[in-house]
Amino acid sequence: MPDSLPDSSPSPKPSLPKRWGIGLNVVLQVILVLGIFFGVNRLSYRYHARWDLSPQQSYTLSSATLNYLGKLSKDVFIANVFARDSKIFPDVQALLEEYRINGRGRVKLRSIDPLRDIDRAESLKAETGLALDQNGIVIRVGNRTRFIREEEMVIRETGNQTVRVIKEFRGEDAVTSAMINLIEGGERKFYMVLGKGARTEAALADAMAALGGLGRQQNFQLLPLNLADIKRVPEDADGLLMVGLRYDLSEREVDMLKAYWGSKRAGLLVMLDPAGETPRLHAFLGMNGVTPREDRVLYAESTGTGTRKEFSVQAVFDNESSITQPLAASTVTMPGQSQSLDLRFDDDYLQNQNITVHALIGASDRYWGEKNYLEDLPLVDEEDTKAPIFLAASVERGSVTDERLRVDTCRMVVVGNSSLLDKKTALAVNRDFVAGSLNWIINRDKLGGITPKLKHSYRIQLNPRQNELIFWITTIAMPGLVLGLGMMVWASRRAA
Incomplete structure (x- = not known):
């Protein structure tokens, strides 16, 4: 019998400290993973980007x-x-x-x-x-x-x-307007000058209805005013509207207008009727850097079917003014007839009066200001106005160059067209421009018109073959793929 036998005793078990070390490592890893998970979620909650991918930008505020x-x-x-x-x-x-x-x-x-x-x-x-x-x-x-x-x-x-x-x-329009109403408290007051004629009774009614609708949305009240019945413009007037006057102001009424414009904070919106006879009103506007010309902005050409004369003007908005900047990507159609405006940008008299003139709407390049607009085929000549053709402008008196200072100023918007608010031809962008002008002249610079979101219904037409393909993919192929992956996982676990 051999003196010694091989040692068959079992190997010693791992020591307790080593097992505790593995457990502690696992705990630390779990805590670290949870910390990363919650940290990433916290960062993504506080710092994230959102994109509106809808075709009409339906989920983007103006x-x-x-x-x-x-x-x-x-x-x-x-x-x-x-x-x-x-x-x-x-x-x-x-x-x-x-x-x-x-x-x-x-x-x-x-x-x-x-x-x-x-x-x-x-x-x-x-x-x-x-x-x-x-x-x-x-x-x-x-x-x-x-x-x-x-x-x-x-x-x-x-x-x-x-x-x-x-x-x-138009939910955004309604909600924002309600917020303005509640935060500002009382309504602003605009007075619309009546008693000076109009192109038609329907045109006057359309303008008042459109302005009244804007008033309900933008928190201002529209009130009628006949200058012949008063001695001065009401002191509570936040703005004075002159839309499509056919007959001129009297000397007394011009003096009232000058007195109002000379006040600390006045607002004027003037929409000119090219067919109106208003030389005194034109003279008042000219003193403030905007002179209406006695012409019609048009485009004319001779075609195989006869003469084509186009008075409706395709125009573009200025992209620098706070009135038109939100609309700069849009084009505007000036319906009816328009007259061009002569704007004086660099004028010593205006600079001494601290008056600034800015163009708001310009006609497309093919249009010009025609003096002889009644001719069958008017042609551009020396007496006509060539590009650039201005159709609307803003006038501001008392502004300061330091943007950090908030000062209410006297403001006026002049448009060489009185048909923008006609019911049959009015476009949403026309309404937005008028709304932006009204807000600007009462020193509510950053609030303009809010265009309603169009609602579209999209229909997808599928032929029988496409219907059958969708059926096989959703009913057979996709469930079969999930079942196949599940069987593969089950088989790999069985083999292990």
Whole structure:
């Protein structure tokens, strides 16, 4: 028997400290992974970028609204009181989320479905005193409340059909206007000069209806004014509107106009009727750097079918003025007839009076200012006005060069066309330009018109072969791919 046998005792087990080290390493790794996970989520929450990839930029607020939200001085509470089955609920919710995100923490948003969240709806009724018997948006600033009904946020197709299709969504316009109303408190007052004739009664009615609609949206009140019945422009006038005057002002009325323009903060919007006989008004405008010319802006040519004479002017907006900068990417059609404006930019008299003139709208290159516009085929000659042709301009008196100083100034906008607000020819961009002009002349620089979002319905036409292909992909191929991957994972685990 051999003296010794091989040692068959089991190998010693790992020591306890080594096992604790592995466990501690695992714990540290888990903590590190969780820290990275929550850190990345925190950073992505605070610093992130958003893109609106919709064709119509449906989820992007206008520059006017963004500028206003950037200057909010009061907290705003908004409640989205819409049933979730409403056709515009997704649009309204997405719109109000943009207000909350861009409101710098001053905009608080709550969504309440009155059919499901009955308790919250009743609580909101008690807080606001509103009936809330239909879909809408509640906006509250301090103790002032405004309820925007669903129909105020949409424009529907006209016709006799039972269900009228929504063609435009103007929720942003309605919400921003309501916020202005609640934050500013009282309405601004614009006086529209009447009693001086007009192209037609319908044109005057269209202009007043359009301006009245803008007033409801932009928080100003439109009031009639007959200069023959007063001794001076009312002291509470934030702006004076002269739209399409056919007959001239009297000497006394011109003196009233000069006295108003000489006040500390005056606002004027003058939309000229080229066919009007208003030499005194023209002289007043000329003293402030804008002289209307006795011409018509047009384009004429001889074609195989006869003479073509075009009075409707295709024009472009200036991209530097705060009035037209939001519209610079758009083109505008000046309907009816327009007259050109002679603008004096560098004038010693104007500089001494601290008056600045700026062009707002210019005609496209093919148009010119024609003196003999009644001819069958007018041609450009020496007495006519050649490019650049200006159709609208702004005048500001009392401005300061230091942008850090906030000073209210006297402001005027002159347009060589009185047909921009005609019901049959008015475009959304025309309305936006007028809205921007009105806001500018009352020193509300950064707020202009807000164009409604068009609502489009898209239909995809599929032939039978495409329908069959979609069926096989969604019913057979995709579920089969998932099943195949699952079987592969199961087989690999069985083999291990």
